[in-house]
Amino acid sequence: MGALKYSRQRESIKEFLAGRKDHPTADVVYMNIRKSYPNISLGTVYRNLSLLESLGEVQKLSCGDGAERFDPNTSPHYHFICRNCGCVQDIPLVPVGELEAMASERFEGFIEGHTAMFYGICCQCRKDGE
Ligand code: ZN
Ligand code: MN
Numbered sequence: 001m002g003a004l005k006y007s008r009q010r011e012s013i014k015e016f017l018a019g020r021k022d023h024p025t026a027d028v029v030y031m032n033i034r035k036s037y038p039n040i041s042l043g044t045v046y047r048n049l050s051l052l053e054s055l056g057e058v059q060k061l062s063c064g065d066g067a068e069r070f071d072p073n074t075s076p077h078y079h080f081i082c083r084n085c086g087c088v089q090d091i092p093l094v095p096v097g098e099l100e101a102m103a104s105e106r107f108e109g110f111i112e113g114h115t116a117m118f119y120g121i122c123c124q125c126r127k128d129g130e
Contacts, residue, residue, distance in 0.1 A: 009037055012050045016074075018056055023079070023088040025070040063088055064117060076113060082122035084129075091118055 016032055017024070024032075030045040049070055052058045057073040063081050069088055078091040094113060104111050121129070 006053065007048070009033070009040060010051065012036055013048050014052060016055060017052075017070055017072040020072065021059060021090065022061075023071050025067040025069050027067070029070065034105075043054075061088065076115075078116045078118060080118040080120070080122070082125055083119055084121055084125040087122050089122065094123065 012037075013029060013033055016029060019034045020037050026042070026046050030042045033040055034046060044053065049060075050059065053060045053070075056074060057072075059070045059074045061071055061079060063069055063079070065081070066120070073090070078093050078095065080089045081087070095116075100111055100114055101112060103114070110123055
């Protein structure tokens, strides 16, 4: 594989994501990167995000709400989505290996991993609702 051309735009997307815990969508990344690169297109942001994902530098999450979200934390972990505000937060729990063993016993193929999305009401929405 040839060396990937260094891209300042890709680097700044990576830097932007690095400080985030809120799993931003490509749109949110785009809005922010545009502040430094006013001519960048949403398509370029998408392409760079996909590239970063295939390089294993970011994790892509499908949250069931249509939009893909991006996570700088590439280690396996679970997520929570608030059904009120739609925020996506980390659940600090190492994926349960037992679950994979149980699934493997009931499945002919080869299971390589799993993800889980918990849902309910986030802490902030819970407070606001009181
Ligand atoms: Zn919420
Ligand atoms: Mn996460």
